[in-house]
Amino acid sequence: MVNKIKWSACDYAAQGMIDEMLTQLNLSYREIEHRLNGQMSYNRVRDLRLGRRAPVRLSEFMALCELCGVASDDAINELSSRTMKVERSVCDNMKNSGQKG
Numbered sequence: 632m633v634n635k636i637k638w639s640a641c642d643y644a645a646q647g648m649i650d651e652m653l654t655q656l657n658l659s660y661r662e663i664e665h666r667l668n669g670q671m672s673y674n675r676v677r678d679l680r681l682g683r684r685a686p687v688r689l690s691e692f693m694a695l696c697e698l699c700g701v702a703s704d705d706a707i708n709e710l711s712s713r714t715m716k717v718e719r720s721v722c723d724n725m726k727n728s729g730q731k732g
Contacts, residue, residue, distance in 0.1 A: 640721065642686035644713035648706070649679050649687060652699040663698065670694050 653663070653676075660680075664673045671679075671691055678684045679691065687695075696706040 636685050638682075638686050640717040641710065641714045643682075644710055644717050645687050645692055646679065646682045647713065648710060649692070649695055650682075652695060652701060653680050656699050666698055667694055 656663070658666070660673045660676045663676050664671060667676075671694065675691070676695075679687050679695075692706070692710075693703055696703060
């Protein structure tokens with residue numbers, strides 16, 4: 632039996648950033664795979680963009696940032712900011728639904 636990986640707020644924030652970066656890059660998954668020189672497969676790039684399977688690893692995130700021309704310090708700062716927004720949103724939703732968090 633396969634254990635399902637539970638995504639964190641940071642994982643969801645990173646997935647959103649990846650989707651936006653790859654949309655702006657406007658390349659096919661095959662071309663991205665080619666430009667990454669084997670760091671990630673076509674399928675993995677697609678899964679990361681669509682939020683499927685396992686969340687992004689730091690090395691994958693940084694490779695995609697580099698490919699998209701996003702500075703690593705800018706990417707980490709943006710990721711931190713987005714993570715806090717996701718966490719606040721989850722807490723607000725839990726409060727509104729009467730759940731404890």
